[in-house]
Amino acid sequence: MTDEFIDETERAARVAEYKRAIEAIALVSHDPVPHELLAQLLEQPTALVEQWCDELAGIYRQENHGFRLVRVAGGIRYQTADDLTPYVERFLLHDQRARLSGAALETLAIVAYKQPISRAQVAAIRGVDPDGVLRTLQARGYIDEIxxxxxxxxxxxxxxxxxxLEKLGLESVDDLPAIAEFIPGPDVVEALEHGLRVTPEIDVTTAGPQQDD
Incomplete structure (x- = not known):
């Protein structure tokens, strides 16, 4: 067995250990783990760490696991496979934590797409005082003063x-879907207006002056 072969075998073993370490760290971390932090912990170049993360992600996809290693909010984390969402949602139905109201979701969308944005600007868009909702979103950690x-x-x-970003599975706000995707086309708006338009019916037999009894 040549020295070159031994060196290559040792290198492969070290890389395998580094990948296992990446898996362990990502598994126990509550937040996405930045590649730079992984590089510091492994004492390896960041470029190599990114390559190993991509290789692990590729293996999970190829072997069709129920989880993925994805890039989110500037780091990596484990999350469930997209096609298993119905099963995960059934499990999460047992979660009794309070969910965001419609007003909170609407305000969060405004902040996400219009940021940076002031309280007065949010109020102008929604037409109501957003103070309470903004405090709720800030307390949940979804928005903050920037x-x-x-x-x-x-x-x-x-x-x-x-x-x-983490909750939505995005790496940055640039990955938000284009807002135009949620705006109906002119034909849809016209159909809605036509459906909502009401023509008053006039009873000609009682159209004259009315007198109180």
């Missing part, structure tokens, strides 16, 4: 957080 407006009063500006 700056101040340059205008008079220097209003607080809100934006989404890494926790928001």
């Amino acid at each position: 700056g101040r407006d340059d205008g008079p009063g220097q209003a607080i500006l809100f934006g989404t957080t890494d926790s928001f």
Whole structure:
């Protein structure tokens, strides 16, 4: 057995150990783990760590596991396979934690697509005072104060957080679907207007002046 073969075998064993370490760290971490942090822990170049993460992700996909190793919010984490969502949702139905209201979801969408945005701007879009909802979203960790407006009063500006990206399985806000996808076309709007239009019916027999009894 040549020295070259021994060196290659040892290298393969070390790489296998590094990959196992990546799996272990990602498994116990509550938040997505940045590649840079993994590189520090393994004492290996970041480029190699990214390559090993991609190789692990490829193996999971190829072997059709029920989980994936994905890039989310600037790091990696495990999450369930997309096609198993119905089963996971059934399991999560047992989760009794309070869910976001419709108003909160609407406000969160406004912040996500219009950030950085002030409280007054959110109010102008929604037509109602958003203070309570903004406090709820901030307490849940989905939005936070990210700056101040340059205008008079220097209003607080809100934006989404890494926790928001993690919940949605996104690496950055640039991965949000185009808002145009949620806007109906002119033909749909016209059909809706036609369906909602009401023509008042006039009873000609009682169309004259009415007198109280």
